[in-house]
Every structure is written in C-alpha cells, then in structure tokens.
Amino acid sequence: KAGVTQTPRYLIKTRGQQVTLSCSPISGHRSVSWYQQTPGQGLQFLFEYFSETQRNKGNFPGRFSGRQFSNSRSEMNVSTLELGDSALYLCASSPRGQGNEKLFFGSGTQLSVL
Amino acid sequence: EDKVVQSPLSLVVHEGDTVTLNCSYEVTNFRSLLWYKQEKKAPTFLFMLTSSGIEKKSGRLSSILDKKELFSILNITATQTGDSAIYLCAVEIHSGGGADGLTFGKGTHLIIQP
Numbered sequence: 035k036a037g038v039t040q041t042p043r044y045l046i047k048t049r050g051q052q053v054t055l056s057c058s059p060i061s062g063h064r065s066v067s068w069y070q071q072t073p074g075q076g077l078q079f080l081f082e083y084f085s086e087t088q089r090n091k092g093n094f095p096g097r098f099s100g101r102q103f104s105n106s107r108s109e110m111n112v113s114t115l116e117l118g119d120s121a122l123y124l125c126a127s128s129p130r131g132q133g134n135e136k137l138f139f140g141s142g143t144q145l146s147v148l
Numbered sequence: 149e150d151k152v153v154q155s156p157l158s159l160v161v162h163e164g165d166t167v168t169l170n171c172s173y174e175v176t177n178f179r180s181l182l183w184y185k186q187e188k189k190a191p192t193f194l195f196m197l198t199s200s201g202i203e204k205k206s207g208r209l210s211s212i213l214d215k216k217e218l219f220s221i222l223n224i225t226a227t228q229t230g231d232s233a234i235y236l237c238a239v240e241i242h243s244g245g246g247a248d249g250l251t252f253g254k255g256t257h258l259i260i261q262p
Contacts, residue, residue, distance in 0.1 A: 038190075067249060077191075077236065079249025092249055122189065133179050133240065136196055137250070141189040 036061065038140035040125050046146045052113040055143045057125030059106050063138070065131025066108040068100060071122040071142070080123075083108055084131045112145075120147045150175040154237050154253035162261050165227050169256045171237030172219040181213055181220050182250065184236040191236055194222070224258075232260045 039058040047053050059066050068080040079092035083102035100110040106127075112119055122144050126137035151174045161167055173181065180198045184191035195204045197213035197220060204211050208227075213220045224231055234257050238250035 069249075069252075076254040077238075077250075077252040079251070082249060090249060124189075124191070133242065134196065134198060136182065136193045138193070139184075139190045144189075 038125055038127050038138055040123075040140035040143050042143060043141065044144045044146075046148060047115050048148050049115055049117060051115050052111060053115060053145060054109055054111050055123055055125075055145075057108045057110075057127075057140060059108070059125075059127030060138055063127035063129050064106050065128045065135075066102055066106065067126045067128075067131070067137065068108070068110050069124045069126065070094075071124055072120075077124065080110065082131060089131065115147045117147050120145060150239065150241065150251045152237055152239050152251050152253040154235075154256050156256060157254065158257040158259070160259045160261060161227060163227060163229060165260075166223065166225045167227060167258065169222040169224075169235050169237075169258070170219065171221070171253055173237075173239045173251075174218065175239050175241050175251060177242040178215065179240045179242045182238045182240065183211055183220075183222050184238065186234040186236055186255070187232075194235075227260045229260045229262055232258060234258070 065084045067082040069077045071077045081091045086102045097113045102108045122142045124142045126139045128135040155170045183194040195211045200215040208225045211222045234255040236255045237253045
C-alpha cells in the first residue's frame with residue numbers, strides 16, 4: 035500500500051507570493067490533516083478535512099486555507115507569503131479521523147520564503 | 149491552553165546505553181497520548197497510550213502512561229545508532245466531532261554515538 039504522498043518536496047518562494055501544496059492520502063483514508071513544523075514551535079495543527087469538509091482548524095491566520103477533493107486528495111494554500119511561513123508542511127491521513135486513530139504522515143514539503 | 153512538554157530537548161548517549169524520554173501534558177478532555185519517531189521528514193508511529201499503567205512494548209522500545217500525574221515515558225534499551233532521531237510526543241483530546249488535531253511537544257533530539 036502506498037504511503038502518504040506530498041508534492042512538491044521542496045519549494046522556494048518570495049514574500050507576497052502564494053503557494054499550493056498537495057497531499058495524496060493512503061488509499062482508503064478519508065481524513066487528511068495538515069501540520070506546520072518549525073524549529074521554534076515544533077509541529078502545529080493547521081486543519082483537518084473529511085469528506086471534502088473542513089472539520090477543524092488550528093490557530094492560524096486566514097492566509098492558510100485548504101480543500102479536499104472527492105478522491106480524498108487535499109491541497110493547502112498559503113497566500114501573501116511571509117518570511118515566517120518558512121517551514122516543513124506535513125500532511126497526515128487516517129481512515130476516519132476519529133479518536134484513537136493513529137496518523138500516517140507524509141515526508142512533507144519544505145517551503146522556504148525569501 | 150493545551151500544553152505538551154518534552155524533556156530533555158536533546159540527549160547524546162553511547163551505543164548500548166538505555167535512555168528514558170519524558171513527556172508531560174496539561175490538556176482538557178484527554179483522549180490519548182502518542183509517540184512518534186522522526187528521522188528525516190516523515191514522523192512514524194510508535195505507540196498510542198490511552199490507559200494508565202499499561203506498558204506498551206515493541207522490541208527495545210517501551211512506553212507507559214500515568215494519567216494521574218499527567219506524563220508518559222518512552223524507554224529505549226540497548227540503543228543503536230539507528231535510534232538517532234527526534235522523538236515526538238503528542239496528545240489527542242476529545243472533541244465534539246472529527247479530529248481536533250494533535251498537540252505536539254517540541255521533541256527530544258536523541259543522538260546515539262557509536
């Protein structure tokens with residue numbers, strides 16, 4: 035079974051630009067969550083999607099958004115990039131996104147904002 | 149505000165040593181505590197703990213949860229260089245529906261010297 039796939043692996047952008055990251059969950063998994071990882075803050079929850087609906091959102095500004103498609107693939111978008119958005123963005127999937135389900139993580143997209 | 153604190157933040161030991169990693173938490177509506185290992189990019193699942201006092205084991209790794217004192221430990225015996233990684237502790241809370249996202253600690257960076 036293929037794991038969680040994230041593209042692209044690396045991305046370099048400049049301030050003010052926008053970026054779209056993609057995540058394909060494990061086949062059969064319907065819940066996709068996104069996390070931001072930085073050296074200072076560690077992993078922080080961005081949002082979670084299930085059946086094309088955002089069910090939960092972390093404490094991030096509105097510049098961070100996402101969506102999920104009918105095949106459970108998900109994208110996240112960051113608009114008006116800031117230097118502080120430089121981070122590893124990790125996507126994780128689980129079968130139903132219910133309690134006591136372990137998350138399976140992708141290898142992430144490393145975003146650098148110059 | 150939910151909080152997960154890991155200690156130590158970094159640890160250097162020699163191959164063959166035994167290490168104990170700590171994770172304490174302050175959250176509302178605790179559901180489970182999870183340990184992940186992050187070697188390069190993708191965190192990989194180690195343990196999920198929901199009940200106090202029940203040790204979970206996988207080879208040389210073991211973990212236990214104390215819900216009264218609000219902490220967990222991860223033990224690694226007979227360490228090998230392949231155990232070098234960042235070990236992440238995360239807590240899941242009960243929510244009204246869906247996955248609220250995990251609250252992560254900042255991780256313990258473990259280095260095993262040959």
